[in-house]
Amino acid sequence: MTYDLTFAKEVYKNSEEGHWIKMCMQCGVCAGSCPLGFLGAWKYSPRQIFQMVRAGLRDEVLTSSDMWMCTSCYNCIVRCPRNLPITHIIHGLARYASVQGKADPKQPTHQFAKDIFWENIVATGRVGEAALTMKLYFKDGIGEGIKQGLEMKDSALGMLKAKRLKPLPFRGKIKGYPGFKAMLNKAFELENKKEGKA
Amino acid sequence: MKEYSFFPGCSSEHNASAANMETSVRSLCKMLAIQLNEIEDWNCCGASIGYAGGGVIPRLSLSARNFALSKQQQGDKDLVATCAACWLSMRETSERLAHEPEVKAKVNLALKEGGLTYDGGIKTRHLVEVLIEDVGWDTMKAKVTKPLSGLKAAGYVGCQTNRPFGVAGDSFENPQYLDRMIALTGATAIPFAKKVACCGGALMFSEQEKSCQLTRDIIQCAVDGGADCIVTPCPVCQLNLEVYQGKINQLFGTSFNIPILYYSQLMVLSYGGSWTDAALHQQVVPADVMKKFV
Amino acid sequence: MADGQAAGQTILVVGGGISGLTTAVEAAEVGYNVLLVEKSPHFGGRVTQHNKYFPKLCSPTCGLEINYQRIKNNPRIRLMTLAEVEEISGSAGAYTARIRQSPRFVSQKCTACGECAKACQTEVANPYNFGLNKVKAIRHDHFMAFPSHYYMDPDFARTDEAKKLATICPVGAIEPDMQAVVIEEKVGSVVWATGWKPYDAEKIMPYGFGRFANVTTNMRFERMADRFGPTGGQIIRPSDGKEAKNIAFIQCAGSRDHNYLPFCSRICCLASMKQATYVRNAYPDAQVTIYYIDLRALDRYESFQKMVEGDQGVRWIKSKPARIDEDPKTGNPIVVGENTLTGVRYEEPYDLVVLATGMEPNSATSARVPMPDAHYDEYGFVVSAGGLFASGCSSQPNDVSGSVQSSTASALRAIQTVVHAKG
């Protein structure tokens, strides 16, 4: 492959806080700070992702599941010697990969965060945890759902017993939902412009 | 009586995962003459994974809407959150609205569609900040009537109450405020190396095994340190550490059964509050160790 | 042309470290009068705390001794210790400096016979060794101290013991009620050479200095390596006094970092390479690991780097460690990070970790130039202007050679100001 700045410039412009990537000096503090890194969760550390962006490795970056491994612990942000808002850059890249249709829709965090969690917000204005859990279990179909459900039934029962989980997953919308929805629609319209999404 | 505008967040709703925090916080505030006025019809803050579906403007609009409502209903009162993720999203939103005019303009275009507008000015704070800065250490200490003597607690600050903003200017790597809060109830805060380690946060849903490894290490560290319980200000940490203990034991052959409590539960008890005031009946891992203090 | 100088043609040199000494000696040997002002009890400054210089691994005392001899033989140089410049008014060629000299409590009569220290019961944490050991409250900082006169800390001077010591001094040099004196001097130009201090390692929270006993700093390590230092030259663990044979050096601890010092301190890479040789000479079976971002052994120092690279006992890891943990059982610091050349994440335990902390200019904090129109860069380094010239580490992070280079240049520019003032 060949070094190519097109992708870097695309990221600087379209991805949240992406322009910071040019300031990385490859010291490795972010990689050493990331909790999941030590569990072999990712192939490329944030530092490597940044170098790949600058090299122009578009597909490798956008199809990588590594950006989806961020627990939002913010260790990288507070330690970065160049003040890069790394957590937000990684979130931005993940989002950008999703928008560009490069992110694997079945990537667990991608699927959960976007199709389950976010859609749950959009649907009612708030997150209904019960609904969230159900959806999560059944995201891979009925069978998988029941299996998952059984696996977690103790905890679920515990939560029900503790009155910290609704017996029924259904919840109503917030009162001002229409306005809320209108707001989001407009927000997306503006967002899509920036992300250069069709 | 100090009044604040209040954003409980989804997990603090009735019958939600942090209902026990909600209850104990309400009791605590009553005892400390703090009045929390919940924003009517608030919406979700987007939390730490809102980015995936939300991107920048939709995500920030969520908190902006709550700001706008708070302003309408509560005027300039400080907006207080008890959930780390809620506080973080709100704090991030208010900073970006304050420093990025372009973002602020776009967000307001969105708000307008919902018949709202927000021009800034509301200070978003974590309840712990309110306790430290507005109530003060001395007052908090003075309220103690039933010191939790002999209780050994591991103060687990976690991530989002601590980074990137941090509470009351405390350090990112070795914050002290939680240990001080534990100490003021008469309990002992054990030295706890995993104080600011990550529990996996929202990835507990999508990367359960990896997150469980993180929580396993955290709980193990507390147990090794001889803790009777782990104390945290964060509902996500509380959930991940408590509800998944069974899963962790099953994955790693451990036999953890350690209660995970909120600082508010300890304080309420030490202030002479009842078992239910402290919502200790709502624990998944029973907090029997606390029984002797009521 | 130097003859018959009026007081106004005197050059004021502020700071008696290697830079100030150099400026003073070089200017005086041209034939100009110099007033050399040092705030501590002895001259020599930061380099006197160093065990050896890179790359020759020779003692700083050697070069200092030459300069001291040159000073002793040169009546044109006036010396003041324990003195700080409070205010400088006027303009180039015609400055007035107000200088406050704090009491030493031991007069010029002192013959450094040492009887007082022998008798003194009170011991205090030794600032010269960063508090790593205790010293008598009446003392000189080291055997090569110049001037060799003893001194007392002010709070000790007030004690009855100090008064008792005064009576045992054979020459009556001890004066517990000595007072500060303030003098005004007319000077033509000012050379600012107040040097640097090690960056406060406690501020670098992820590395746990202050929390973990076996995490130390490069300057403390330098004292440890000194045969006359707090450990008698033994390289040991502060926690248990065991030999430290597996040692990590962490570069850019505080430097090149927006959270601390955004600039590069220039000397730390070479200092750690030098200190690696201390370790390897002390223990043939020792293992040294150097964590770095970029190795900055500029120009001819490259050969020194090559020399250290040739040692199989030294390991190089391109990585800025993320944090340090402590193993509660062994007290071993555990260095955590990513090796950027392999992508491998590491968690490695050591006997001792040395933070290569950078240099913070004193002019950023304690040694501001008391002139209305003094200029600084954003880091607090002094920018030369008018009749004020910044030397050595007051102008930029410098090694000894670079400090001498800039201080010799400052001597000339200070002379020029004086010459033009004379017309």
Next chain:
Amino acid sequence: METKIGCYICTGCGIGEALKVQSLEKIATKEQKIPVVKNHPFLCGDEGVALIRKDMESEGVNALVIVGCSHRVKSESFRLGTALMDRVDIRDKCLWVLDVPEGDKTAAEDRQMMAEDYVRLGCVKVKKMNDPKPFEATTPFSKDVLVVGAGIAGLTAALEVARTGYKVLLVEKEETLGGKVANMHKVSPARPPYNKLEDNPLPKLLAEVKGNSNIRIMNSTVVQKTVGAPGLFDVTLKNGSSTAQERVGSIIIATGYTAYDPNKLEKHLGYGSSPDVITSLEFEEMAKAGKIVRKSDGKPAKRVAFSLCAGQRDSSHLSYCSGACCVYSLKQALYVIENQPDASAYLIYQEVRTPGQMEDFYRKVQNEGGIFIKGDVKQVAANTTGLTLDVDDKLLRQNIKMDVDLLVLATGMETTVDTVDPNSASPVGTQVEELPGSVLNLHYRQGPGLPSLNGPFPDSHFICFPYETRRTGIYVAGPARRPMGIAATRTDAAGAALKAIQVVESVARGAAVHPRAGDLSYPSFREEGCTQCKRCTEECPFGAINEDAKGNPLFNPTRCRRCGTCMGACPQKIISFANYSVDMIGSMLKEVEIPEADEEKPRILVFACENDAIPALDMVGRSRTNPLSPYIRIIPLRCMGSMNLVWIADAMSKGYDGILLMGCRHGTDYQCHNVRGSALAEIRLSKVSETLTRLQLEADRVKMVEVNIMDAETLPQVINNFVAEIKELDPNPYKEF
């Protein structure tokens, strides 16, 4: 004027209690015939000093033997306006280094004997001293400064000298002034903010130089040869066919650097194979001309790669780093990308070396979009669209191709000064009228060039005294001295200017410069005694001595640093200083009382270098921890280089049982203040065994050790072990005679 010596013995600091002062006085008066001998309980105090001053005024005392503490302390008290003085140290190096338990008579007696011997040494020393008269030349001294080279270093040096009020002769071999900087577009930041390119300082500098009446410019001119010494340099300047002679006081070499020849680089870097592979300097000229284009087809070059350390930090090319290339390349990257969104600059580096505030400049280039790649250029291929590079990205751990319009090679700097390796035996001066390639063509006995330290650089003590070369009065500034960038060069030039002025002022006073600054003594010799053995002319570390037609030494006192190496080298013992001579030390060592063999009190003579060994011995005294043998007698030497073998023979025939010489570390990382002194002493000593066998003595009786100034802790062991070894041997048989 008659010298009248006064001997003043301090009885303070415990001396009075520990020693029989009367017998010390008796030695001074009766034995040494010192006319005025007094003691005082606190000699360095006002009253004690007044006592001495009074005798100097009323009694006509004009030479002093001050018996008390080390000369390294209380020097301000005893600055009494006479050069005829010795500080006899019976405190630090006698009282404080000896272990005399309460009531131990023998130990006390040994201590008394040591003190008495030291009083003897002091008295003899002062008796043998003459007041040094400053050197005066037969022809007038010049205070003018010659600056060779009119690049940024030379122009700056010239201006700095001129501004200080001295005349400057500025010589440039090219027709136009300015050197390499003349071709520069912009320069990297030298002052805050450190993220902005600065305008080329040359035009302003040139105007100031041309406008300064103290500066005389000679362009198209080279130095054909240099004869003489500081204050008295006669330089022949050649302009075309005409030559002119000028007298100057000192010389600044500012001839800059030559860029390493890119044709020597490995072929894979592509230099020569494609016109689009160029050096930093070639790129700079393009930028200056305002058109950064591909040389191949003149198309604009918007994609530029910079390969740092080209032929540097590389044993097969330049082993060192040139220090300035990283910043220089950063600057050039900005030419390409600053405010040009469609352009790209790649910096392919080994280490990014942006020291100090230059880190800001590094960040600036990143902020403008510069891409930094840690790795190497493996292959360069030219094609219709430009160049394709193979780069191994060490951080991506991949080999990646790169299409660029230009590849700029940051080649290093080589000094233009003709240097000679100091460790090679001093070469005989060629003394040809003209020597192309030699900056000064010095007509010195030791050759036309400047000695180097290690590596090609013409310096001697580059940490503590970076400007000191081994040719007095000749200083080197800028990249000719050491690789450096423009900002550092301008500072360096100012420093060299000071040294150039300092030396002409010192010479005018007849005073030495570093390290024995202010010393008025200088060597002279007795011509009749000379055998033309040439040792002095070969051994002088500073090349101060030439030879006359007969092969006799021709001293150049203003080149001399007063180390005494010539004196030590001379087998005929005919070289001496007014206040330091073979006879002086010889007489001193003979004055020591050598006990009879049966007393079993051996005597060990210690020659100690006064620069490092003597301070180290003072520290032994200060520390009071590990005592020395009472059998040693220490005689300080200016430098081990001044050690004359005759003293060894004298000492042996006198009956000393052993001799220990303590000099500074020599070799590459030498610490000898006079560079070669201790090394030469060692070489001489290697021949001493002959002397000893001639005297039928064991060679082990004489030993030389390296002593570092901080060796106080180990020194006692070294000394006492030697004493023990000597005790193993029989007493020196010559005691009997």
